[in-house]
Amino acid sequence: MSEILKLVKMDLIIIKNKSVLPFVFFMSVYMFLGYIISPYAVISPVLFAGFMIQPLFSIDEQNDMSRLYGSLPVSRRNRAIARFMSAGLITAIALVISMIAAFHSVEVGWFKELNPELYESYCIMQLEGITIGIVACFIYAVVCFILGIQYTLLYLFGASKEAFTMIATFLIILGFIIADGLLFDGKTMDIFSNVLSRLMIKSEMLFYIVLYGASVGFLLICALISGLIMKKREI
Amino acid sequence: MKILLKNKSDVPIYEQIKEQIKSQVLEGKVQENEQLPSIRQLAKELKISVITTTRAYNELSDEGFIISVSGKGYFVAPKNNELLRERMIFEMEQAFETAVESGRNAGLKDEEIIEALKGIMEG
Amino acid sequence: MEYIMKIDNLCKSYKAFSLKNVSFSLPKGYIMGFVGQNGSGKTTTIRSMLGIANKDSGNIELFGLDNVKDYREIKQRISVVFDSLCYPPHLKIKHIESMLKSFYDKWDSEEFHRLIKKFKLHENVKIGKFSKGMRMKLMIAVALSHKAELIILDEPTSGLDPVARDELLDILTEYISDENNSILFSTHITADLERIADYVTVLNDGEVWYTGTKDEIMDKYVVIKGDEADLPDEIMNKSIGYHNYRNGFEAMLEREIVSDLPEEIEYEKANLDDILIYIAKESAKNE
Numbered sequence: 001m002s003e004i005l006k007l008v009k010m011d012l013i014i015i016k017n018k019s020v021l022p023f024v025f026f027m028s029v030y031m032f033l034g035y036i037i038s039p040y041a042v043i044s045p046v047l048f049a050g051f052m053i054q055p056l057f058s059i060d061e062q063n064d065m066s067r068l069y070g071s072l073p074v075s076r077r078n079r080a081i082a083r084f085m086s087a088g089l090i091t092a093i094a095l096v097i098s099m100i101a102a103f104h105s106v107e108v109g110w111f112k113e114l115n116p117e118l119y120e121s122y123c124i125m126q127l128e129g130i131t132i133g134i135v136a137c138f139i140y141a142v143v144c145f146i147l148g149i150q151y152t153l154l155y156l157f158g159a160s161k162e163a164f165t166m167i168a169t170f171l172i173i174l175g176f177i178i179a180d181g182l183l184f185d186g187k188t189m190d191i192f193s194n195v196l197s198r199l200m201i202k203s204e205m206l207f208y209i210v211l212y213g214a215s216v217g218f219l220l221i222c223a224l225i226s227g228l229i230m231k232k233r234e235i
Numbered sequence: 236m237k238i239l240l241k242n243k244s245d246v247p248i249y250e251q252i253k254e255q256i257k258s259q260v261l262e263g264k265v266q267e268n269e270q271l272p273s274i275r276q277l278a279k280e281l282k283i284s285v286i287t288t289t290r291a292y293n294e295l296s297d298e299g300f301i302i303s304v305s306g307k308g309y310f311v312a313p314k315n316n317e318l319l320r321e322r323m324i325f326e327m328e329q330a331f332e333t334a335v336e337s338g339r340n341a342g343l344k345d346e347e348i349i350e351a352l353k354g355i356m357e358g
Numbered sequence: 359m360e361y362i363m364k365i366d367n368l369c370k371s372y373k374a375f376s377l378k379n380v381s382f383s384l385p386k387g388y389i390m391g392f393v394g395q396n397g398s399g400k401t402t403t404i405r406s407m408l409g410i411a412n413k414d415s416g417n418i419e420l421f422g423l424d425n426v427k428d429y430r431e432i433k434q435r436i437s438v439v440f441d442s443l444c445y446p447p448h449l450k451i452k453h454i455e456s457m458l459k460s461f462y463d464k465w466d467s468e469e470f471h472r473l474i475k476k477f478k479l480h481e482n483v484k485i486g487k488f489s490k491g492m493r494m495k496l497m498i499a500v501a502l503s504h505k506a507e508l509i510i511l512d513e514p515t516s517g518l519d520p521v522a523r524d525e526l527l528d529i530l531t532e533y534i535s536d537e538n539n540s541i542l543f544s545t546h547i548t549a550d551l552e553r554i555a556d557y558v559t560v561l562n563d564g565e566v567w568y569t570g571t572k573d574e575i576m577d578k579y580v581v582i583k584g585d586e587a588d589l590p591d592e593i594m595n596k597s598i599g600y601h602n603y604r605n606g607f608e609a610m611l612e613r614e615i616v617s618d619l620p621e622e623i624e625y626e627k628a629n630l631d632d633i634l635i636y637i638a639k640e641s642a643k644n645e
Binding site: 017070 | 409436440443456519
Binding site for chain 2: 389532534535537573
């Protein structure tokens with residue numbers, strides 16, 4: 001485990017000096033816009049956080065860093081697992097920051113005067129139980145789902161295939177939804193929504209536990225699969 | 236002790252080391268019982284392989300010019316060392332042969348050559 | 359004799375190339391030069407040792423430990439220096455240290471900084487801006503900062519100017535002056551090896567062509583030249599890389615056979631470059 005943490009630290013050092021500034025800029029712009037639009041818009045930077053560490057894959061490939069990893073006392077499996085953990089960690093940090101900002105934007109209340117219709121929908125959603133926390137949790141789950149699939153594909157097809165894997169991920173998800181619609185009449189999606197609504201209504205805490213748990217769990221499964229791919233991989 | 240190697244020479248490096256240490260011992264340029272650099276130290280200073288310096292030291296030790304003290308290293312053999320003495324006598328005889336040949340080539344008779352030798356010893 | 363590295367019948371196949379039964383060993387405390395044409399398998403061998411490439415069969419032992427099972431302990435005790443920077447170029451030296459030191463139990467920060475100073479490397483410049491020589495010295499500084507007992511260098515001198523190469527040799531001979539340290543040094547610059555290597559392994563087309571002491575291989579072969587008409591057939595058949603030009607022929611021969619040569623044929627000592635050239639010519643003939 002400590003080996004994985006050391007690898008995560010390494011990922012963070014590499015990315016900190018590469019993408020942090022543009023990313024922080026992005027996040028700030030979005031959050032600021034969110035103050036004017038709606039608290040839900042403030043949380044959307046979370047969507048981009050995970051993608052911030054994507055350059056790690058191309059950096060690995062361009063500098064043939066398998067040589068460095070090959071000389072360090074680490075296993076290939078742990079390299080893959082650490083990569084997923086880095087994604088989950090960065091996304092979680094972005095989540096916390098944007099949630100704090102979202103709550104703050106409610107306090108400050110600019111969107112209430114500037115966008116009264118959105119304020120109205122905000123209030124309605126609040127009443128229905130779709131709180132900021134719940135939306136944030138949901139977005140986190142979606143991001144983990146997307147990143148989990150994309151990173152696994154990157155390990156499968158090679159670190160340089162960023163564009164390909166992004167499109168492929170999108171297609172897979174789309175394909176899944178379409179297949180569900182065609183084969184099961186959209187039943188799977190229905191079951192999903194039902195479960196989520198029930199949880200939401202029953203207990204917000206339970207919702208968080210289940211969805212965060214599922215997100216991290218999904219990341220872990222993808223991490224383990226990628227670990228296996230890496231182990232067998234011919235270099 | 237200074238050793239200067241000629242990389243482009245045909246003489247193998249271990250030979251060059253041997254020759255230079257030998258002549259320094261025979262010419263008295265190094266004190267008896269003086270400690271030599273270790274095999275690895277010498278390799279590092281001359282930027283050559285350890286096996287080369289090992290071979291040079293082993294052969295020098297076999298020929299009696301240096302002695303190896305286990306645990307301590309290599310030292311210039313003391314002058315009363317039998318092998319060294321024999322070696323020095325051999326060197327002297329070689330020098331005599333060369334001198335005699337040169338003298339004869341110059342047309343000197345044997346008695347004249349001996350006179351010249353005495354002259355050097357007294358002078 | 360204690361062996362720091364023992365490779366036994368290493369086999370690894372790719373589509374266009376394979377390592378076939380590569381075996382050689384390095385005794386502790388010595389330097390082994392690893393030579394061969396480009397594509398002869400040197401880098402593949404090193405990658406197999408490190409587990410970067412999955413070997414098909416064979417045993418690799420480092421410090422008496424299996425390279426697959428005990429890789430963690432092995433990698434604590436070895437360092438690898440590559441021909442090009444293996445770190446992200448946008449980082450600075452302080453980032454490299456902070457990235458790497460937690461992986462090594464024996465990381466010596468003081469020693470690392472002493473070496474950085476000694477090599478005159480700028481701590482606040484992105485390493486991508488370093489010259490080739492500086493990049494090599496950075497990798498060496500890392501290699502020497504965690505008390506590694508074996509340093510593996512994969513063509514570290516390619517593209518280096520003679521001054522930097524000489525500095526590298528200085529560093530390596532200093533390292534090997536401790537008899538607990540060993541070096542495996544793969545390179546094209548055979549002049550360096552002819553000086554400091556104790557042992558040499560020659561790879562040709564994925565196979566070991568020679569492994570043994572440097573002194574032995576440097577003495578073993580001669581290059582012969584002359585008129586084809588003067589050369590007896592049995593000797594031509596025993597020669598390596600025989601080629602007839604308009605002005606005469608050239609070939610390599612084992613020194614022992616030289617006594618059977620007629621007077622008209624000239625010969626001189628074959629150095630490592632010659633050996634590589636002639637065995638390549640011989641391989642080309644046999645294709």
